Amino acid sequence: MQKVILVTGSTDGIGFETAKMLVSQGHNVLLHGRNPAKLNDVEAQLKQLQGNAKIETYVADLSKLSEVDVLAREITAKHNHLDALINNAGVYNAPVATTGDGFDVRYAVNTFAPYLLTKALLPLLGQNSRVINLSSAAQAPVDLSALAGDKPLSAGDAYAQSKLAITMWSRSMGLALKESGPMIASVNPKSLLGSKMVKSAFGIAGSDLSVGADILVRGALSDEFANAHGLYFDNDIGQFGQPHPDALNDQKVQAVMTAMDSALASFQ
Numbered sequence: 344m345q346k347v348i349l350v351t352g353s354t355d356g357i358g359f360e361t362a363k364m365l366v367s368q369g370h371n372v373l374l375h376g377r378n379p380a381k382l383n384d385v386e387a388q389l390k391q392l393q394g395n396a397k398i399e400t401y402v403a404d405l406s407k408l409s410e411v412d413v414l415a416r417e418i419t420a421k422h423n424h425l426d427a428l429i430n431n432a433g434v435y436n437a438p439v440a441t442t443g444d445g446f447d448v449r450y451a452v453n454t455f456a457p458y459l460l461t462k463a464l465l466p467l468l469g470q471n472s473r474v475i476n477l478s479s480a481a482q483a484p485v486d487l488s489a490l491a492g493d494k495p496l497s498a499g500d501a502y503a504q505s506k507l508a509i510t511m512w513s514r515s516m517g518l519a520l521k522e523s524g525p526m527i528a529s530v531n532p533k534s535l536l537g538s539k540m541v542k543s544a545f546g547i548a549g550s551d552l553s554v555g556a557d558i559l560v561r562g563a564l565s566d567e568f569a570n571a572h573g574l575y576f577d578n579d580i581g582q583f584g585q586p587h588p589d590a591l592n593d594q595k596v597q598a599v600m601t602a603m604d605s606a607l608a609s610f611q
Contacts, residue, residue, distance in 0.1 A: 352432025517573030
């Protein structure tokens, strides 16, 4: 059965491999990227695999949080239902560390944009729909002043904090929506896969991206994730596992949620 699935950051890396798998399986895949030329090139490549699949493209720079709302509106104008949202887009190194909105770019792209996008698309995400959020094995305690944009961080610290923060809100929102849906889970796709981000951050080739794409596709479609509300899948061990202890601390999770909602008040 053809599913309607949005994959953010689908012009390269794990996102591209995930989109390729979904197109090969014949789904209606909504591609997202920030570079229109690159997005068109990816669309052309995937159309060669197409079969019964449908492909759509959407342009948005997720470091500009106002564009998240525009993206959601464009999707809502064409669809009244999404079967899955894969929040894959992410950043580690960036030429400018602070966005025009005053946030660290890692927090903006890795944590805030998927949060805002998920909330904006909730009317399209039914009880059996799924949201799969890209986490990481790199998770570090969230500094609330850094989250708010009031304290600069190194790229590594900002990345690890942003990935714990997305794991935290995935758990909070996933549990809150357990009865009504969608299912929301976070996934470490596997450490040091051969993405552009890993090559840039660590200067290594990395391992096969299809390993990460496979778990994202399973998260979106397979029975093993049907009741994974709020859980964390650790693909380094190939099963659901324990995130950073802070993600299981209700008080700390609530503090991060409150700080996020305060920081993002003008965008919600």
